[in-house]
Amino acid sequence: MKERYPRLEINLAHLKHNVAKVVEKCGSYGIQVAGVIKGATGLVEVAKQFDEGGAAFIASSRLEQIEDAKNAGIEKPMMLIRIPMLSEVEDVIRLADISLNSELEVIKALNEEAKKQGKLHKVILMADMGDLREGFWDKEEMADVCEYIENKLINIQLVGIGTNVGCYGSISPTVETLNELVEIAEHIEARLGRELEYISGGATSSLMRVWDGNIPKRINLLRIGEGILLARDLDVFYGYDMSELYQDVFRLKAEVIEVKDKPSHPVGTIAVDAFGHTPVYVDRGIRRRALLGVGKVDYGDPAELLPMEKGIEVLGASSDHTIIDIQDAEKDWKVGDVMEFDICYATIVYLTNCRNVNIVFV
Numbered sequence: 001m002k003e004r005y006p007r008l009e010i011n012l013a014h015l016k017h018n019v020a021k022v023v024e025k026c027g028s029y030g031i032q033v034a035g036v037i038k039g040a041t042g043l044v045e046v047a048k049q050f051d052e053g054g055a056a057f058i059a060s061s062r063l064e065q066i067e068d069a070k071n072a073g074i075e076k077p078m079m080l081i082r083i084p085m086l087s088e089v090e091d092v093i094r095l096a097d098i099s100l101n102s103e104l105e106v107i108k109a110l111n112e113e114a115k116k117q118g119k120l121h122k123v124i125l126m127a128d129m130g131d132l133r134e135g136f137w138d139k140e141e142m143a144d145v146c147e148y149i150e151n152k153l154i155n156i157q158l159v160g161i162g163t164n165v166g167c168y169g170s171i172s173p174t175v176e177t178l179n180e181l182v183e184i185a186e187h188i189e190a191r192l193g194r195e196l197e198y199i200s201g202g203a204t205s206s207l208m209r210v211w212d213g214n215i216p217k218r219i220n221l222l223r224i225g226e227g228i229l230l231a232r233d234l235d236v237f238y239g240y241d242m243s244e245l246y247q248d249v250f251r252l253k254a255e256v257i258e259v260k261d262k263p264s265h266p267v268g269t270i271a272v273d274a275f276g277h278t279p280v281y282v283d284r285g286i287r288r289r290a291l292l293g294v295g296k297v298d299y300g301d302p303a304e305l306l307p308m309e310k311g312i313e314v315l316g317a318s319s320d321h322t323i324i325d326i327q328d329a330e331k332d333w334k335v336g337d338v339m340e341f342d343i344c345y346a347t348i349v350y351l352t353n354c355r356n357v358n359i360v361f362v
């Protein structure tokens, strides 16, 4: 059978290794891992590696992905990590065992629906520690809501609190920030007169505290996606040694559809590109270029394609085409050749969402 391009290769054995390694490292600090599958659009083959690699929960921001994971026979508890929409409450109760929450109105609606479906739904309340995405800013209001759930809502079980950092506000999960989260938890525990089961100290960026061995003792749950799927951010942005993990789980392969020598500066009157922007073009004279049969519609941002071969430069892209400078490449590129790229997190989200992309498990 002819291979179809563009092609996204996913190495399931390497992925499972990464899950197991992160689970083991976190486990040595008494931390459970919620395996976040949204980075790969919840592909069930990916979700299965999180399951088999030992994640305690399968987590996603999207209910369709949780539904797929359940239908694939995964029996781990399912965690919804985006604050539920009021319009999806019925499916939240049907599909998720546990959800992250920040609105009493939603929690009350979850309680009503859980009563209808005869279920006990678990919630973790989110505290905003400064990243300014989801979560209670007013921590007294948060404690009040905890008490309300505890005393008034029969079908909702408050199992813990959590936070998210490093997403909107670029806040780092420092020891101080995580200690503050633990203090909030202990304040709530004092008001409830019991211990909380979970204190969830963030996502991949909080793995820095695990790698450093300075994560506050009471943090016992992390929700990890990127650090397992790609394991690149902590290495590239913070210089952490991620050598125990594979960074090649995902690889993009695209086919060359044209090879020609062309000027490097557009010819004619420059207006706007396909997306209404006016990029700056550097005139480097006549250069050899390859055109690929893959574009922004498939992967998003061409700056996030990292060519495997030296001497290759991604110049730009339109919806369906990617333009590559191959003047300094070692290989003599020809039409029909296949170019390989390492990719970034957002690229994987796009590629796994795109029906034009041939996803192959290796």
Ligand SMILES: *Cc1c(COP(=O)(O)O)cnc(C)c1O
Binding pocket: 036, 038, 039, 061, 081, 082, 100, 164, 202, 203, 204, 205, 223, 224, 225, 226, 227
């Ligand atoms: C996406 C997400 C995660 C996982 O983030 P990574 O950086 O990929 O580990 C964890 N928690 C929440 C609330 C998320 O939205």
